[in-house]
Every structure is written in C-alpha cells, then in structure tokens.
Amino acid sequence: MIISRGRSYIFVHIPKTGGTSMALALEGRAMKDDVMLGDTPKARNRRRRIKAQASSGRLWKHSTLADIDGLVSAEEIAGMFTFTMVRNPWDRMVSYYHWLREQAFDHPAVRLAKSLPFEGFLCDPSSQEGQRSWPAARYMTDVTGTERCSAYIRLEHFKTDAAPLFDHLGFELALPHENQSSRFESYQSYYTPK
Numbered sequence: 001m002i003i004s005r006g007r008s009y010i011f012v013h014i015p016k017t018g019g020t021s022m023a024l025a026l027e028g029r030a031m032k033d034d035v036m037l038g039d040t041p042k043a044r045n046r047r048r049r050i051k052a053q054a055s056s057g058r059l060w061k062h063s064t065l066a067d068i069d070g071l072v073s074a075e076e077i078a079g080m081f082t083f084t085m086v087r088n089p090w091d092r093m094v095s096y097y098h099w100l101r102e103q104a105f106d107h108p109a110v111r112l113a114k115s116l117p118f119e120g121f122l123c124d125p126s127s128q129e130g131q132r133s134w135p136a137a138r139y140m141t142d143v144t145g146t147e148r149c150s151a152y153i154r155l156e157h158f159k160t161d162a163a164p165l166f167d168h169l170g171f172e173l174a175l176p177h178e179n180q181s182s183r184f185e186s187y188q189s190y191y192t193p194k
Contacts, residue, residue: 001013001036001037001038001060001061001062001063001068002023002026002027002030002034002035002036002037002038003034003035003036003037003068003071003072004026004030004031004034004035005033005034005076006031006033006034007031007034007168007169008079008080008081008168009080009081009082009083009165009168009169010065010068010072010077010080010081010082010083011023011026011083011084012063012064012065012082012083012084012139012140013038013061013062013063013084013085014062014084014085014086014136014139015062015096016087016092016095016096016099017084017085017086017087017092017155018085018087018155018158018175019061019084019085020038020040020178021175021176021177021178022085022153022173022175023036023038023040023043024040024176024178025173025174025175025176026173027040027041027042027043028173029169029171029173030042034046035049035050035071037050037059037060037061037063038060038061039061043061050071053070053071054070054071055067055068055069055070055071056068056069056070056143057069059071062139064138064139064140064141065077065082065139065140065141065142065143065148066141066142066143069142069143074142074143074144074146077142077148078142078146078148081150081151081164081165081168082140082148082149082150083149083150083151083152083153083164083165084136084139084140084149084151084152084153085153085154085155086136086152086153086154086155087154087155087156088154088155088156088187089131090187090188090191091156091187093122093131093187094118094183094187094190095183095187097113097118097121097122098182098183100112100113100114101113101114102182108126109126109127109130112124112126112127118190119192119194136149136152137149140152150164150165150168151164151165153165158175
C-alpha cells in the first residue's frame with residue numbers, strides 16, 4: 001500500500017494481482033512524505049515512520065482502506081484518488097497456488113497447496129471460501145462501509161485501465177514484471193472442463 005498525500009492518491013495492494021510491480025513503479029516517482037507499507041526497498045526504509053501510528057487494522061502490504069483509519073481519515077480517503085490492481089480470477093488462482101507452494105511458513109493454505117494438485121486445491125472448500133470472502137471491493141471499503149475506488153486496474157488491460165491514474169498523476173508508469181511465481185505460462189492449461 002502507498003499513501004501519497006502529496007499526489008493525493010492511495011494505492012491498495014490486493015495479493016497476487018501485480019501489486020508489487022505497481023508499488024515498485026510508484027516508488028520510482030515517490031515523494032519524500034509518501035507512506036509505504038510493504039516489503040519493497042523504499043517501504044522497508046520508511047517503516048519506522050508509521051511504527052507509533054494508531055490504526056483500526058493491521059498496517060501492512062495488503063492493508064484495506066478500513067485498516068488505515070487512524071493513519072488516514074475517511075474524509076481524507078474520500079478526497080483522494082484510490083485505486084488497486086485486479087487480475088483475471090482464473091489466472092490469479094494459479095499464481096496464488098504456485099506462490100503458496102514456494103512458501104516455508106506454517107499456514108493452512110500453504111499446507112493445502114503443498115499437499116494437493118491444483119485441481120484439488122481449487123475445489124477445496126477452504127480455498128473457495130478464502131477467495132469468496134475477500135473480493136476486491138472489500139479491500140476498497142473504508143471504515144464507514146463505503147466502497148471508495150477511483151480505478152480498478154486490470155493487470156491484463158493495464159495501459160487502458162490505468163489511463164485515469166496517469167491523468168491524475170500527470171505522468172505514465174511502466175509496469176515491471178516482479179514477484180513472478182514458477183508456473184506454466186498460460187493459466188488455461190491448469191483448468192479442465194469440470
């Protein structure tokens with residue numbers, strides 16, 4: 001997540017959507033007072049700036065707009081350009097599965113991905129519930145329950161969907177391909193007619 005009062009935007013980083021690439025692109029043009037939550041180089045260097053900040057939720061890479069209440073007011077959020085990256089859900093699930101299989105931390109989703117082939121992981125009720133309970137709109141809903149998203153930028157249509165962001169910023173961004181999972185190129189090969 002990046003909060004830029006100087007450029008009047010908030011970037012909300014939804015997992016496995018190209019968000020790390022977006023964060024790095026934005027970091028390249030960061031202002032000195034931008035708040036960065038995450039694990040990118042500038043975010044790590046700026047962590048201490050928010051250590052003592054109170055908020056209504058966890059301040060981390062994948063914070064929601066509701067989480068940052070206290071750091072940013074609902075009124076401020078309403079006046080800013082808020083945006084996020086989204087991704088084809090079929091492709092996102094393949095990426096998520098492979099990312100989980102590469103992790104070493106102890107978590108039920110990691111154990112599930114490591115113990116099942118993709119189809120079994122996809123059909124598992126806990127995987128399905130995890131995806132259903134965290135739609136993009138939930139990340140973009142503030143503490144008052146209001147969805148506040150100026151742009152949902154589809155990874156697959158970045159240039160077109162990012163035009164409102166570029167207009168707001170006054171410059172364009174190139175999106176590097178970062179944080180790739182090890183997988184087959186095409187997500188379609190993972191799915192069967194079932």
